[in-house]
Amino acid sequence: MTKIAIPNDYPVELAAPDISVYAPGNCGVPYIWQFDSGVAGPNVMVSAIVHGNEPCGAIALDWLLREDVRPIRGKLTLGFMNIAAYEAFDPADPNATRWLDEDMNRVWGLDVLEGERDSVELRRAREVRPVLDEVDMLLDIHSMQHLAPPLMMSGQHPKGQELAARVGVPEKVVADTGHAAGRRMRDYGAFDDPASPKAALLIECGQHWEAASGHLAKMATARFLVALGVVAPELKDRFGDDVPAQQFFRVREAVTIESEVFTFARPFTGGEIIAKAGTLLGHDGDREVRTPVDDVMLVMPSKRLWKGQTAVRLATRDGA
Ligand SMILES: [Zn+2]
The missing domain is CATH 2.40.50 (OB fold (Dihydrolipoamide Acetyltransferase, E2P))
Structure with a gap:
Protein backbone atom coordinates (compact mmCIF):
# COMPACT_ATOMS: atom_id res chain seq x y z
CA MET A 1 0.00 0.00 0.00
CA THR A 2 0.97 3.62 -0.42
CA LYS A 3 3.11 4.98 2.38
CA ILE A 4 1.93 8.21 3.95
CA ALA A 5 4.39 11.06 3.46
CA ILE A 6 2.56 14.31 4.17
CA PRO A 7 4.08 17.38 5.80
CA ASN A 8 2.25 18.55 8.93
CA ASP A 9 0.90 22.12 9.09
CA TYR A 10 -0.63 21.92 12.58
CA PRO A 11 0.68 21.87 16.16
CA VAL A 12 0.24 18.64 18.12
CA GLU A 13 -1.64 19.95 21.18
CA LEU A 14 -3.18 16.67 22.29
CA ALA A 15 -1.17 13.99 24.04
CA ALA A 16 -2.11 10.48 22.93
CA PRO A 17 -2.93 8.65 26.18
CA ASP A 18 -1.10 5.46 27.11
CA ILE A 19 -3.71 2.79 26.45
CA SER A 20 -1.51 -0.24 27.14
CA VAL A 21 -3.35 -0.80 30.44
CA TYR A 22 -6.48 -1.58 28.36
CA ALA A 23 -4.77 -4.31 26.30
CA PRO A 24 -6.38 -7.33 28.04
CA GLY A 25 -9.96 -6.26 27.28
CA ASN A 26 -12.67 -8.08 29.24
CA CYS A 27 -14.67 -9.89 26.56
CA GLY A 28 -12.14 -12.07 24.79
CA VAL A 29 -10.87 -9.46 22.32
CA PRO A 30 -7.82 -7.32 23.15
CA TYR A 31 -8.57 -3.63 23.78
CA ILE A 32 -12.36 -4.18 23.77
CA TRP A 33 -14.21 -3.51 27.02
CA GLN A 34 -17.81 -4.42 27.56
CA PHE A 35 -20.05 -3.67 30.53
CA ASP A 36 -23.51 -5.20 30.94
CA SER A 37 -26.04 -3.36 33.12
CA GLY A 38 -28.10 -6.52 33.55
CA VAL A 39 -31.12 -4.45 32.47
CA ALA A 40 -32.69 -4.89 29.02
CA GLY A 41 -31.54 -2.31 26.49
CA PRO A 42 -29.36 -1.73 23.46
CA ASN A 43 -25.71 -2.70 23.07
CA VAL A 44 -24.11 0.68 22.47
CA MET A 45 -20.52 0.99 21.28
CA VAL A 46 -18.08 3.87 21.18
CA SER A 47 -15.00 3.20 19.06
CA ALA A 48 -11.75 5.09 18.73
CA ILE A 49 -8.51 5.13 16.74
CA VAL A 50 -9.70 3.33 13.64
CA HIS A 51 -7.05 5.79 12.38
CA GLY A 52 -3.91 5.63 14.50
CA ASN A 53 -3.10 9.34 14.44
CA GLU A 54 -6.48 10.56 15.77
CA PRO A 55 -6.01 10.61 19.56
CA CYS A 56 -9.28 12.41 20.46
CA GLY A 57 -11.26 9.16 20.50
CA ALA A 58 -8.70 7.46 22.73
CA ILE A 59 -8.96 10.45 25.07
CA ALA A 60 -12.74 9.99 25.28
CA LEU A 61 -12.54 6.24 25.95
CA ASP A 62 -9.69 6.64 28.44
CA TRP A 63 -11.87 9.19 30.25
CA LEU A 64 -14.88 6.82 30.44
CA LEU A 65 -12.72 3.95 31.66
CA ARG A 66 -10.85 6.03 34.24
CA GLU A 67 -14.14 7.37 35.58
CA ASP A 68 -15.59 3.86 35.75
CA VAL A 69 -18.65 4.92 33.76
CA ARG A 70 -21.05 1.99 33.73
CA PRO A 71 -24.36 1.42 31.92
CA ILE A 72 -27.69 1.75 33.70
CA ARG A 73 -29.48 0.01 30.82
CA GLY A 74 -28.28 -2.30 28.05
CA LYS A 75 -24.59 -2.86 27.35
CA LEU A 76 -21.73 -0.40 26.97
CA THR A 77 -18.96 -1.51 24.59
CA LEU A 78 -15.73 0.49 24.28
CA GLY A 79 -13.27 -0.34 21.53
CA PHE A 80 -9.75 0.82 20.70
CA MET A 81 -9.41 -0.27 17.10
CA ASN A 82 -6.12 0.19 15.19
CA ILE A 83 -3.72 -0.48 18.05
CA ALA A 84 -0.67 -1.11 15.87
CA ALA A 85 -0.98 2.27 14.11
CA TYR A 86 -1.75 4.09 17.37
CA GLU A 87 1.33 2.65 19.05
CA ALA A 88 3.45 3.82 16.12
CA PHE A 89 2.21 7.43 16.55
CA ASP A 90 5.08 9.93 16.61
CA PRO A 91 4.28 13.61 17.35
CA ALA A 92 7.30 14.53 15.19
CA ASP A 93 5.71 12.88 12.14
CA PRO A 94 2.04 12.72 13.06
CA ASN A 95 0.64 12.09 9.57
CA ALA A 96 2.62 8.88 9.12
CA THR A 97 0.50 6.64 11.33
CA ARG A 98 -3.05 6.96 10.08
CA TRP A 99 -2.53 3.29 9.29
CA LEU A 100 0.30 0.79 8.88
CA ASP A 101 -0.66 -1.36 5.86
CA GLU A 102 -3.96 0.11 4.70
CA ASP A 103 -6.83 2.36 5.74
CA MET A 104 -8.81 0.47 8.42
CA ASN A 105 -11.88 2.52 7.54
CA ARG A 106 -12.05 1.08 4.00
CA VAL A 107 -12.05 -2.66 4.79
CA TRP A 108 -15.60 -3.23 6.07
CA GLY A 109 -17.18 -4.71 2.93
CA LEU A 110 -18.02 -8.41 3.31
CA ASP A 111 -15.99 -9.14 0.16
CA VAL A 112 -12.89 -7.70 1.84
CA LEU A 113 -13.50 -9.05 5.35
CA GLU A 114 -14.13 -12.53 4.00
CA GLY A 115 -11.67 -12.32 1.10
CA GLU A 116 -8.04 -13.33 0.66
CA ARG A 117 -6.40 -9.97 1.36
CA ASP A 118 -4.21 -9.70 4.44
CA SER A 119 -2.95 -6.66 6.33
CA VAL A 120 -2.40 -5.48 9.89
CA GLU A 121 -5.69 -3.58 9.68
CA LEU A 122 -7.70 -6.45 8.19
CA ARG A 123 -6.48 -8.83 10.87
CA ARG A 124 -7.70 -6.42 13.53
CA ALA A 125 -11.01 -5.82 11.72
CA ARG A 126 -11.61 -9.58 11.52
CA GLU A 127 -10.76 -9.91 15.23
CA VAL A 128 -13.24 -7.18 16.25
CA ARG A 129 -15.99 -8.13 13.83
CA PRO A 130 -17.84 -10.60 16.14
CA VAL A 131 -18.10 -7.81 18.74
CA LEU A 132 -19.39 -5.34 16.15
CA ASP A 133 -22.00 -7.85 14.97
CA GLU A 134 -23.69 -7.62 18.38
CA VAL A 135 -23.72 -3.81 18.53
CA ASP A 136 -27.02 -1.94 18.05
CA MET A 137 -25.78 1.66 18.06
CA LEU A 138 -22.25 2.83 17.23
CA LEU A 139 -20.40 6.12 17.60
CA ASP A 140 -17.06 5.93 15.78
CA ILE A 141 -14.78 8.81 16.78
CA HIS A 142 -12.46 10.42 14.24
CA SER A 143 -10.76 13.72 13.50
CA MET A 144 -9.66 15.60 10.39
CA GLN A 145 -6.46 16.63 8.60
CA HIS A 146 -7.44 20.29 8.39
CA LEU A 147 -8.56 22.84 10.94
CA ALA A 148 -12.25 22.99 9.97
CA PRO A 149 -15.70 22.84 11.60
CA PRO A 150 -16.47 19.41 13.15
CA LEU A 151 -18.86 17.14 11.26
CA MET A 152 -21.20 14.28 12.12
CA MET A 153 -21.30 11.81 9.23
CA SER A 154 -24.69 10.10 9.43
CA GLY A 155 -24.64 7.69 6.48
CA GLN A 156 -27.24 7.73 3.75
CA HIS A 157 -30.41 6.69 5.62
CA PRO A 158 -32.80 8.80 7.74
CA LYS A 159 -32.08 6.67 10.83
CA GLY A 160 -28.54 8.08 10.89
CA GLN A 161 -29.76 11.66 10.70
CA GLU A 162 -32.30 10.96 13.44
CA LEU A 163 -29.57 9.56 15.69
CA ALA A 164 -27.34 12.57 14.94
CA ALA A 165 -30.21 14.88 15.92
CA ARG A 166 -30.59 13.03 19.23
CA VAL A 167 -26.90 13.53 19.97
CA GLY A 168 -27.32 17.22 19.10
CA VAL A 169 -23.65 17.98 18.39
CA PRO A 170 -21.76 19.00 16.36
CA GLU A 171 -23.53 21.76 14.47
CA LYS A 172 -23.02 20.28 11.00
CA VAL A 173 -24.49 16.87 10.13
CA VAL A 174 -23.64 15.36 6.75
CA ALA A 175 -25.56 12.46 5.17
CA ASP A 176 -23.28 10.47 2.90
CA THR A 177 -22.51 7.11 1.32
CA GLY A 178 -18.81 6.76 2.07
CA HIS A 179 -15.92 6.26 -0.35
CA ALA A 180 -15.22 4.41 -3.60
CA ALA A 181 -11.99 3.05 -2.08
CA GLY A 182 -13.82 0.78 0.38
CA ARG A 183 -16.55 0.48 3.02
CA ARG A 184 -16.26 2.30 6.35
CA MET A 185 -17.00 0.70 9.71
CA ARG A 186 -19.95 3.13 10.01
CA ASP A 187 -21.46 1.47 6.95
CA TYR A 188 -20.76 -2.13 8.01
CA GLY A 189 -23.57 -4.68 7.79
CA ALA A 190 -26.88 -3.74 9.42
CA PHE A 191 -25.74 -0.18 10.17
CA ASP A 192 -26.27 0.65 6.51
CA ASP A 193 -29.41 -1.49 6.07
CA PRO A 194 -32.49 0.79 6.03
CA ALA A 195 -34.65 -2.15 7.22
CA SER A 196 -32.57 -2.64 10.39
CA PRO A 197 -33.06 -0.52 13.53
CA LYS A 198 -29.28 -0.61 14.10
CA ALA A 199 -27.57 2.70 13.39
CA ALA A 200 -24.09 4.19 13.41
CA LEU A 201 -22.47 7.61 13.37
CA LEU A 202 -18.97 8.75 12.50
CA ILE A 203 -17.95 11.99 14.18
CA GLU A 204 -15.10 14.15 12.88
CA CYS A 205 -14.21 16.12 16.01
CA GLY A 206 -11.96 18.75 14.41
CA GLN A 207 -8.28 18.85 13.51
CA HIS A 208 -6.46 15.69 14.62
CA TRP A 209 -4.30 17.30 17.27
CA GLU A 210 -6.20 20.44 18.36
CA ALA A 211 -7.24 20.50 22.00
CA ALA A 212 -10.87 21.24 21.08
CA SER A 213 -11.22 17.88 19.32
CA GLY A 214 -10.52 16.04 22.58
CA HIS A 215 -13.21 18.07 24.35
CA LEU A 216 -15.79 17.44 21.61
CA ALA A 217 -14.98 13.72 21.55
CA LYS A 218 -15.87 13.50 25.26
CA MET A 219 -18.95 15.73 24.96
CA ALA A 220 -20.36 13.89 21.93
CA THR A 221 -19.71 10.52 23.59
CA ALA A 222 -21.55 11.64 26.73
CA ARG A 223 -24.50 12.99 24.74
CA PHE A 224 -24.65 9.83 22.59
CA LEU A 225 -24.73 7.52 25.61
CA VAL A 226 -27.27 9.64 27.49
CA ALA A 227 -29.52 10.04 24.42
CA LEU A 228 -29.71 6.26 24.14
CA GLY A 229 -30.49 5.91 27.86
CA VAL A 230 -27.42 3.75 28.46
CA VAL A 231 -25.75 5.97 31.06
CA ALA A 232 -27.13 8.36 33.66
CA PRO A 233 -27.78 11.97 32.49
CA GLU A 234 -25.13 13.46 34.83
CA LEU A 235 -22.41 12.43 32.37
CA LYS A 236 -23.75 14.90 29.83
CA ASP A 237 -24.63 17.67 32.28
CA ARG A 238 -20.95 18.41 32.87
CA PHE A 239 -20.67 19.82 29.37
CA GLY A 240 -23.67 22.14 29.53
CA ASP A 241 -26.53 22.32 27.06
CA ASP A 242 -25.57 25.53 25.27
CA VAL A 243 -25.07 24.17 21.75
CA PRO A 244 -26.09 25.74 18.42
CA ALA A 245 -28.99 24.35 16.38
CA GLN A 246 -27.82 21.70 13.95
CA GLN A 247 -27.63 22.15 10.19
CA PHE A 248 -28.15 19.16 7.92
CA PHE A 249 -26.34 18.54 4.64
ZN1 LIG B 1 -10.30 9.08 10.85
Whole structure:
Protein backbone atom coordinates (compact mmCIF):
# COMPACT_ATOMS: atom_id res chain seq x y z
CA MET A 1 0.00 0.00 0.00
CA THR A 2 0.97 3.62 -0.42
CA LYS A 3 3.11 4.98 2.38
CA ILE A 4 1.93 8.21 3.95
CA ALA A 5 4.39 11.06 3.46
CA ILE A 6 2.56 14.31 4.17
CA PRO A 7 4.08 17.38 5.80
CA ASN A 8 2.25 18.55 8.93
CA ASP A 9 0.90 22.12 9.09
CA TYR A 10 -0.63 21.92 12.58
CA PRO A 11 0.68 21.87 16.16
CA VAL A 12 0.24 18.64 18.12
CA GLU A 13 -1.64 19.95 21.18
CA LEU A 14 -3.18 16.67 22.29
CA ALA A 15 -1.17 13.99 24.04
CA ALA A 16 -2.11 10.48 22.93
CA PRO A 17 -2.93 8.65 26.18
CA ASP A 18 -1.10 5.46 27.11
CA ILE A 19 -3.71 2.79 26.45
CA SER A 20 -1.51 -0.24 27.14
CA VAL A 21 -3.35 -0.80 30.44
CA TYR A 22 -6.48 -1.58 28.36
CA ALA A 23 -4.77 -4.31 26.30
CA PRO A 24 -6.38 -7.33 28.04
CA GLY A 25 -9.96 -6.26 27.28
CA ASN A 26 -12.67 -8.08 29.24
CA CYS A 27 -14.67 -9.89 26.56
CA GLY A 28 -12.14 -12.07 24.79
CA VAL A 29 -10.87 -9.46 22.32
CA PRO A 30 -7.82 -7.32 23.15
CA TYR A 31 -8.57 -3.63 23.78
CA ILE A 32 -12.36 -4.18 23.77
CA TRP A 33 -14.21 -3.51 27.02
CA GLN A 34 -17.81 -4.42 27.56
CA PHE A 35 -20.05 -3.67 30.53
CA ASP A 36 -23.51 -5.20 30.94
CA SER A 37 -26.04 -3.36 33.12
CA GLY A 38 -28.10 -6.52 33.55
CA VAL A 39 -31.12 -4.45 32.47
CA ALA A 40 -32.69 -4.89 29.02
CA GLY A 41 -31.54 -2.31 26.49
CA PRO A 42 -29.36 -1.73 23.46
CA ASN A 43 -25.71 -2.70 23.07
CA VAL A 44 -24.11 0.68 22.47
CA MET A 45 -20.52 0.99 21.28
CA VAL A 46 -18.08 3.87 21.18
CA SER A 47 -15.00 3.20 19.06
CA ALA A 48 -11.75 5.09 18.73
CA ILE A 49 -8.51 5.13 16.74
CA VAL A 50 -9.70 3.33 13.64
CA HIS A 51 -7.05 5.79 12.38
CA GLY A 52 -3.91 5.63 14.50
CA ASN A 53 -3.10 9.34 14.44
CA GLU A 54 -6.48 10.56 15.77
CA PRO A 55 -6.01 10.61 19.56
CA CYS A 56 -9.28 12.41 20.46
CA GLY A 57 -11.26 9.16 20.50
CA ALA A 58 -8.70 7.46 22.73
CA ILE A 59 -8.96 10.45 25.07
CA ALA A 60 -12.74 9.99 25.28
CA LEU A 61 -12.54 6.24 25.95
CA ASP A 62 -9.69 6.64 28.44
CA TRP A 63 -11.87 9.19 30.25
CA LEU A 64 -14.88 6.82 30.44
CA LEU A 65 -12.72 3.95 31.66
CA ARG A 66 -10.85 6.03 34.24
CA GLU A 67 -14.14 7.37 35.58
CA ASP A 68 -15.59 3.86 35.75
CA VAL A 69 -18.65 4.92 33.76
CA ARG A 70 -21.05 1.99 33.73
CA PRO A 71 -24.36 1.42 31.92
CA ILE A 72 -27.69 1.75 33.70
CA ARG A 73 -29.48 0.01 30.82
CA GLY A 74 -28.28 -2.30 28.05
CA LYS A 75 -24.59 -2.86 27.35
CA LEU A 76 -21.73 -0.40 26.97
CA THR A 77 -18.96 -1.51 24.59
CA LEU A 78 -15.73 0.49 24.28
CA GLY A 79 -13.27 -0.34 21.53
CA PHE A 80 -9.75 0.82 20.70
CA MET A 81 -9.41 -0.27 17.10
CA ASN A 82 -6.12 0.19 15.19
CA ILE A 83 -3.72 -0.48 18.05
CA ALA A 84 -0.67 -1.11 15.87
CA ALA A 85 -0.98 2.27 14.11
CA TYR A 86 -1.75 4.09 17.37
CA GLU A 87 1.33 2.65 19.05
CA ALA A 88 3.45 3.82 16.12
CA PHE A 89 2.21 7.43 16.55
CA ASP A 90 5.08 9.93 16.61
CA PRO A 91 4.28 13.61 17.35
CA ALA A 92 7.30 14.53 15.19
CA ASP A 93 5.71 12.88 12.14
CA PRO A 94 2.04 12.72 13.06
CA ASN A 95 0.64 12.09 9.57
CA ALA A 96 2.62 8.88 9.12
CA THR A 97 0.50 6.64 11.33
CA ARG A 98 -3.05 6.96 10.08
CA TRP A 99 -2.53 3.29 9.29
CA LEU A 100 0.30 0.79 8.88
CA ASP A 101 -0.66 -1.36 5.86
CA GLU A 102 -3.96 0.11 4.70
CA ASP A 103 -6.83 2.36 5.74
CA MET A 104 -8.81 0.47 8.42
CA ASN A 105 -11.88 2.52 7.54
CA ARG A 106 -12.05 1.08 4.00
CA VAL A 107 -12.05 -2.66 4.79
CA TRP A 108 -15.60 -3.23 6.07
CA GLY A 109 -17.18 -4.71 2.93
CA LEU A 110 -18.02 -8.41 3.31
CA ASP A 111 -15.99 -9.14 0.16
CA VAL A 112 -12.89 -7.70 1.84
CA LEU A 113 -13.50 -9.05 5.35
CA GLU A 114 -14.13 -12.53 4.00
CA GLY A 115 -11.67 -12.32 1.10
CA GLU A 116 -8.04 -13.33 0.66
CA ARG A 117 -6.40 -9.97 1.36
CA ASP A 118 -4.21 -9.70 4.44
CA SER A 119 -2.95 -6.66 6.33
CA VAL A 120 -2.40 -5.48 9.89
CA GLU A 121 -5.69 -3.58 9.68
CA LEU A 122 -7.70 -6.45 8.19
CA ARG A 123 -6.48 -8.83 10.87
CA ARG A 124 -7.70 -6.42 13.53
CA ALA A 125 -11.01 -5.82 11.72
CA ARG A 126 -11.61 -9.58 11.52
CA GLU A 127 -10.76 -9.91 15.23
CA VAL A 128 -13.24 -7.18 16.25
CA ARG A 129 -15.99 -8.13 13.83
CA PRO A 130 -17.84 -10.60 16.14
CA VAL A 131 -18.10 -7.81 18.74
CA LEU A 132 -19.39 -5.34 16.15
CA ASP A 133 -22.00 -7.85 14.97
CA GLU A 134 -23.69 -7.62 18.38
CA VAL A 135 -23.72 -3.81 18.53
CA ASP A 136 -27.02 -1.94 18.05
CA MET A 137 -25.78 1.66 18.06
CA LEU A 138 -22.25 2.83 17.23
CA LEU A 139 -20.40 6.12 17.60
CA ASP A 140 -17.06 5.93 15.78
CA ILE A 141 -14.78 8.81 16.78
CA HIS A 142 -12.46 10.42 14.24
CA SER A 143 -10.76 13.72 13.50
CA MET A 144 -9.66 15.60 10.39
CA GLN A 145 -6.46 16.63 8.60
CA HIS A 146 -7.44 20.29 8.39
CA LEU A 147 -8.56 22.84 10.94
CA ALA A 148 -12.25 22.99 9.97
CA PRO A 149 -15.70 22.84 11.60
CA PRO A 150 -16.47 19.41 13.15
CA LEU A 151 -18.86 17.14 11.26
CA MET A 152 -21.20 14.28 12.12
CA MET A 153 -21.30 11.81 9.23
CA SER A 154 -24.69 10.10 9.43
CA GLY A 155 -24.64 7.69 6.48
CA GLN A 156 -27.24 7.73 3.75
CA HIS A 157 -30.41 6.69 5.62
CA PRO A 158 -32.80 8.80 7.74
CA LYS A 159 -32.08 6.67 10.83
CA GLY A 160 -28.54 8.08 10.89
CA GLN A 161 -29.76 11.66 10.70
CA GLU A 162 -32.30 10.96 13.44
CA LEU A 163 -29.57 9.56 15.69
CA ALA A 164 -27.34 12.57 14.94
CA ALA A 165 -30.21 14.88 15.92
CA ARG A 166 -30.59 13.03 19.23
CA VAL A 167 -26.90 13.53 19.97
CA GLY A 168 -27.32 17.22 19.10
CA VAL A 169 -23.65 17.98 18.39
CA PRO A 170 -21.76 19.00 16.36
CA GLU A 171 -23.53 21.76 14.47
CA LYS A 172 -23.02 20.28 11.00
CA VAL A 173 -24.49 16.87 10.13
CA VAL A 174 -23.64 15.36 6.75
CA ALA A 175 -25.56 12.46 5.17
CA ASP A 176 -23.28 10.47 2.90
CA THR A 177 -22.51 7.11 1.32
CA GLY A 178 -18.81 6.76 2.07
CA HIS A 179 -15.92 6.26 -0.35
CA ALA A 180 -15.22 4.41 -3.60
CA ALA A 181 -11.99 3.05 -2.08
CA GLY A 182 -13.82 0.78 0.38
CA ARG A 183 -16.55 0.48 3.02
CA ARG A 184 -16.26 2.30 6.35
CA MET A 185 -17.00 0.70 9.71
CA ARG A 186 -19.95 3.13 10.01
CA ASP A 187 -21.46 1.47 6.95
CA TYR A 188 -20.76 -2.13 8.01
CA GLY A 189 -23.57 -4.68 7.79
CA ALA A 190 -26.88 -3.74 9.42
CA PHE A 191 -25.74 -0.18 10.17
CA ASP A 192 -26.27 0.65 6.51
CA ASP A 193 -29.41 -1.49 6.07
CA PRO A 194 -32.49 0.79 6.03
CA ALA A 195 -34.65 -2.15 7.22
CA SER A 196 -32.57 -2.64 10.39
CA PRO A 197 -33.06 -0.52 13.53
CA LYS A 198 -29.28 -0.61 14.10
CA ALA A 199 -27.57 2.70 13.39
CA ALA A 200 -24.09 4.19 13.41
CA LEU A 201 -22.47 7.61 13.37
CA LEU A 202 -18.97 8.75 12.50
CA ILE A 203 -17.95 11.99 14.18
CA GLU A 204 -15.10 14.15 12.88
CA CYS A 205 -14.21 16.12 16.01
CA GLY A 206 -11.96 18.75 14.41
CA GLN A 207 -8.28 18.85 13.51
CA HIS A 208 -6.46 15.69 14.62
CA TRP A 209 -4.30 17.30 17.27
CA GLU A 210 -6.20 20.44 18.36
CA ALA A 211 -7.24 20.50 22.00
CA ALA A 212 -10.87 21.24 21.08
CA SER A 213 -11.22 17.88 19.32
CA GLY A 214 -10.52 16.04 22.58
CA HIS A 215 -13.21 18.07 24.35
CA LEU A 216 -15.79 17.44 21.61
CA ALA A 217 -14.98 13.72 21.55
CA LYS A 218 -15.87 13.50 25.26
CA MET A 219 -18.95 15.73 24.96
CA ALA A 220 -20.36 13.89 21.93
CA THR A 221 -19.71 10.52 23.59
CA ALA A 222 -21.55 11.64 26.73
CA ARG A 223 -24.50 12.99 24.74
CA PHE A 224 -24.65 9.83 22.59
CA LEU A 225 -24.73 7.52 25.61
CA VAL A 226 -27.27 9.64 27.49
CA ALA A 227 -29.52 10.04 24.42
CA LEU A 228 -29.71 6.26 24.14
CA GLY A 229 -30.49 5.91 27.86
CA VAL A 230 -27.42 3.75 28.46
CA VAL A 231 -25.75 5.97 31.06
CA ALA A 232 -27.13 8.36 33.66
CA PRO A 233 -27.78 11.97 32.49
CA GLU A 234 -25.13 13.46 34.83
CA LEU A 235 -22.41 12.43 32.37
CA LYS A 236 -23.75 14.90 29.83
CA ASP A 237 -24.63 17.67 32.28
CA ARG A 238 -20.95 18.41 32.87
CA PHE A 239 -20.67 19.82 29.37
CA GLY A 240 -23.67 22.14 29.53
CA ASP A 241 -26.53 22.32 27.06
CA ASP A 242 -25.57 25.53 25.27
CA VAL A 243 -25.07 24.17 21.75
CA PRO A 244 -26.09 25.74 18.42
CA ALA A 245 -28.99 24.35 16.38
CA GLN A 246 -27.82 21.70 13.95
CA GLN A 247 -27.63 22.15 10.19
CA PHE A 248 -28.15 19.16 7.92
CA PHE A 249 -26.34 18.54 4.64
CA ARG A 250 -26.16 15.69 2.14
CA VAL A 251 -23.23 14.68 -0.03
CA ARG A 252 -24.23 14.96 -3.69
CA GLU A 253 -21.04 13.54 -5.10
CA ALA A 254 -17.57 12.40 -4.18
CA VAL A 255 -14.73 13.62 -6.35
CA THR A 256 -12.75 10.41 -6.83
CA ILE A 257 -9.31 10.95 -8.34
CA GLU A 258 -8.98 9.41 -11.81
CA SER A 259 -5.57 10.71 -12.89
CA GLU A 260 -2.04 10.57 -11.52
CA VAL A 261 -2.01 14.25 -10.57
CA PHE A 262 -4.82 16.02 -8.70
CA THR A 263 -4.42 19.63 -7.55
CA PHE A 264 -6.85 21.91 -5.73
CA ALA A 265 -7.41 25.39 -7.18
CA ARG A 266 -7.18 26.92 -3.68
CA PRO A 267 -5.98 25.69 -0.27
CA PHE A 268 -9.42 24.48 0.86
CA THR A 269 -9.72 23.14 4.42
CA GLY A 270 -13.37 21.97 4.45
CA GLY A 271 -16.64 23.50 5.58
CA GLU A 272 -16.39 26.24 2.95
CA ILE A 273 -19.71 26.97 1.22
CA ILE A 274 -19.12 27.83 -2.45
CA ALA A 275 -21.93 30.12 -3.58
CA LYS A 276 -21.82 29.73 -7.35
CA ALA A 277 -22.28 26.67 -9.56
CA GLY A 278 -19.35 26.18 -11.93
CA THR A 279 -16.68 27.45 -9.51
CA LEU A 280 -13.33 25.78 -10.20
CA LEU A 281 -12.31 23.46 -7.35
CA GLY A 282 -9.28 21.79 -8.89
CA HIS A 283 -7.80 19.77 -11.73
CA ASP A 284 -7.80 15.98 -12.00
CA GLY A 285 -5.14 15.61 -14.70
CA ASP A 286 -6.59 17.64 -17.58
CA ARG A 287 -10.14 17.47 -16.21
CA GLU A 288 -11.51 20.57 -14.51
CA VAL A 289 -13.49 19.84 -11.34
CA ARG A 290 -16.21 22.46 -10.73
CA THR A 291 -19.12 22.85 -8.31
CA PRO A 292 -22.25 21.28 -9.86
CA VAL A 293 -24.81 23.62 -8.23
CA ASP A 294 -24.98 26.77 -6.09
CA ASP A 295 -24.25 26.64 -2.33
CA VAL A 296 -22.03 23.59 -2.18
CA MET A 297 -20.26 22.74 1.08
CA LEU A 298 -16.83 21.14 0.73
CA VAL A 299 -16.53 18.06 2.94
CA MET A 300 -13.01 17.17 4.07
CA PRO A 301 -10.70 17.99 1.18
CA SER A 302 -7.90 15.43 1.39
CA LYS A 303 -4.15 15.73 1.36
CA ARG A 304 -3.87 12.15 0.13
CA LEU A 305 -4.38 13.07 -3.50
CA TRP A 306 -3.78 9.67 -5.05
CA LYS A 307 -5.58 7.91 -7.89
CA GLY A 308 -8.69 6.07 -6.63
CA GLN A 309 -8.92 8.15 -3.43
CA THR A 310 -11.58 10.72 -2.58
CA ALA A 311 -10.22 14.25 -3.16
CA VAL A 312 -13.23 16.02 -1.64
CA ARG A 313 -16.96 15.47 -1.26
CA LEU A 314 -19.60 18.01 -2.23
CA ALA A 315 -22.68 18.50 -0.05
CA THR A 316 -25.82 20.64 -0.20
CA ARG A 317 -28.41 21.50 2.45
CA ASP A 318 -30.82 18.73 3.37
CA GLY A 319 -33.97 18.45 5.47
CA ALA A 320 -33.42 17.03 8.96
ZN1 LIG B 1 -10.30 9.08 10.85
